[in-house]
Amino acid sequence: xxYNVANWGFIAAGxxxxxxxxxxxxxxxxxxxAEGKPENPDGGYLQSSNHQIFFNGSQIAYCFELTNxxxxxxxxxxxxxxx
Numbered sequence: 001x002x003y004n005v006a007n008w009g010f011i012a013a014g015x016x017x018x019x020x021x022x023x024x025x026x027x028x029x030x031x032x033x034a035e036g037k038p039e040n041p042d043g044g045y046l047q048s049s050n051h052q053i054f055f056n057g058s059q060i061a062y063c064f065e066l067t068n069x070x071x072x073x074x075x076x077x078x079x080x081x082x083x
Contacts, residue, residue: 001029002080004037009075011036011046011068019066021077026059034079036066044073 011017019036023029033051038044050065066075 003034003077005077006039007074008036008077010073011044011066011075012072013068013070016065016067018063019077020054020061020063022059022061026056026061028060029081031082032062032079033082034062034064034077036075037078038068038070038073038075040071040073042071044068044075045070046073046075 009017009019019034021034035048036046038046045068047067047069048064049067052063054061054063
């Protein structure tokens with residue numbers, strides 16, 4: 001399953017943020033990979049790293065760090081399951 005979610009968030013130039021997402025009610029969808037895709041046509045440059053899966057006893061959350069090495073930009077969440 002692949003996913004592309006437009007306007008997921010905003011990240012300022014030089015900023016690092018944590019991005020987390022869940023499926024449904026926190027369903028376990030197995031191994032996932034996601035990254036932020038810049039939506040700024042003037043040159044956002046985003047780096048995704050430190051992918052983690054968190055389980056709080058009833059929900060699975062998928063998270064990663066996103067660093068903006070370019071200009072301020074909104075970003076799309078893009079990813080999918082690993083097989």
